[in-house]
Amino acid sequence: MVLLLNPLLEGLEAARRAAADVIDANDEVTVDDQGDHWLFEFIPRGDALGGGARVSVAKDDFRILKVIRGQ
């Protein structure tokens, strides 16, 4: 059996793991295709200020290129 994974979803999971200390499962997520990598942005919902993160993930091997935490 061959299991085909959606690369974008795999990238998203890598981004979630990389910023697990500051993001929440309910965060809004946006993705920007930057060519050789994706830029995922996690934006907290609700009334809090701060939190969230921007995570860059390489498309070819899902390496984490950069994590910037929001405050």
Next chain:
Amino acid sequence: MDLLANPAIVAELSRAWRESHADDPIARHEEGGYIVRNPDLSYGVERWPRGGQSRIVPPSLDANTCYNGKAVVAAFHTHPNPPIDETGREWEQGPSESDRRWHKRRKLKGFVVSRTLVYQIDASANISVIGKRDEVLSLWSSS
């Protein structure tokens, strides 16, 4: 009205920064408050409950953008985490997307006090730099 020309407001921003313990990697946390119009038309500050390391929850405003019966004219909060912390984590210094969203939804301007700069968020969520923290809060730096 330049709110940061008001010594009482600047003193409260300075106090919030000191209480954020930005230099302590364990104790650093966000502080904030509302800048309000008092009944005598002077300006005052209503501080919020202490926040966490990278977020803070402002108390709810009523439908007229009042808090404790006073008209809220702006909000402020601190960003105590350094650009790169002791464990190598990188932190945004300016207002985050959730900061911008919060201000835009309430059509309320605000200030963010970070390690080196003080930022302003206008009611449309546009961001500008007011100046260096040490200079903007210079009259009230910790002594």
